[in-house]
Amino acid sequence: MSDLIFDDVHKNFGEVPAVAGLDLRIAAGESVVLLGPSGCGKTTTLRMVAGFERPTRGSIALGGSVVADRAVFVPPEHRDVGVVFQSYALWPHLTVADNIGFGLTVRRRKASGARKGLAARVAATLEQVQLDGLGERYPHELSGGQQQRVALARALITDPKVLLLDEPLSNLDTRLREDMRLEIRRIQREFDITMIYITHDRIEALALADRIVGLKQGNVQQIGSPAELYQRPRNRFVALSLGQANFLPAVVTSSHGGTDARVRLGSGEPVAVRGTEAPLPEGEDVTVCVRPVDLTLTELDRQEGPWTGTVRESVFLGDEVHYVVDIPALAEPLRVVERAHRPLAHGTAVSFAVAPLAASVLDETGTPATNTDALAATAAPRPDSAVSSR
């Protein structure tokens, strides 16, 4: 059974469409991350689930019951959702235990006579978030990470149908963010919690999601597992949301649809790439997305045509070298990440190769392909050796 269903959910603020037609079914125990830049509608979506906003159109169902549609609007206190905000929102004058217990006592459980079990529930929840023994402290006596654990515990103690987290790690330093990321995933998995987590941080999205929803200006761009979105992004926006990417013009040489295709870059040998769902006609101009780690450079004596180039920047980072390479046939410089066994110096002439089945064809109907334009402007013949699969 789906725990949470969005059916064609829209939310407009005046003329601003904050959320434009969200269709999503979240299964019980699933962790879904809404990923997108500021203003794409993440918080609005979360607020509609919590009951702080009402959809302009469409419906939201939670645990089998509609909580918001044209006719129904269940108020926040009757939705059984737990919310964790970026700001922690703890009561400064209450101890940790009272902050956590507060979440439970304001719920119906108080009325149903469960109060006597409160101390035991608080202790168990403190243990769940690994804060055992700190119940008598006040929030100002805790670190930022510990305070966020208290906020998490306060949401968890009510045993919510869905846990909503709104950029909960933004106020923490890098190290604590890493720890808390793992901690939230552990708790979510261990207790089989249905979770919606919103962030603009790609690492958080990749680390925490069973599925990621890529959002842009209120519109869903793609929904899928972290690996799907990373390895087969539908468009440039999704590709760049999850990390650095190169977008290269190519021509389809064979495709079977749903499976993998072969494309030619420049006049190199065809290279196997991840195809699109629909078959691609042979000869079709496409754009392929290649991650920097899926390219390799080969040193040349001199540049041999528009599909070879020169190293503009070479940054040694210990395990890896990050290269920026100017290729005349491409509008944008190529980004390449290689193991740091033999850093190539600035100005070195190079050819590049794409690893087989590492690149993917974008579905960019109607999107201007800047790199293709650049290629069309380049008339010089290209040596076959310049671009090949490795």
Ligand SMILES: Nc1ncnc2c1ncn2[C@@H]1O[C@H](COP(=O)(O)OP(=O)(O)OP(=O)(O)O)[C@@H](O)[C@H]1O
């Ligand atoms: N109460 C409101 N009144 C008017 N416009 C609003 C309101 N809340 C949000 N918006 C607008 O709706 C759009 C989506 O906002 P939302 O806060 O959902 O984005 P977000 O992705 O969560 O951004 P951020 O990461 O900055 O929090 C934005 O254009 C925002 O300005």
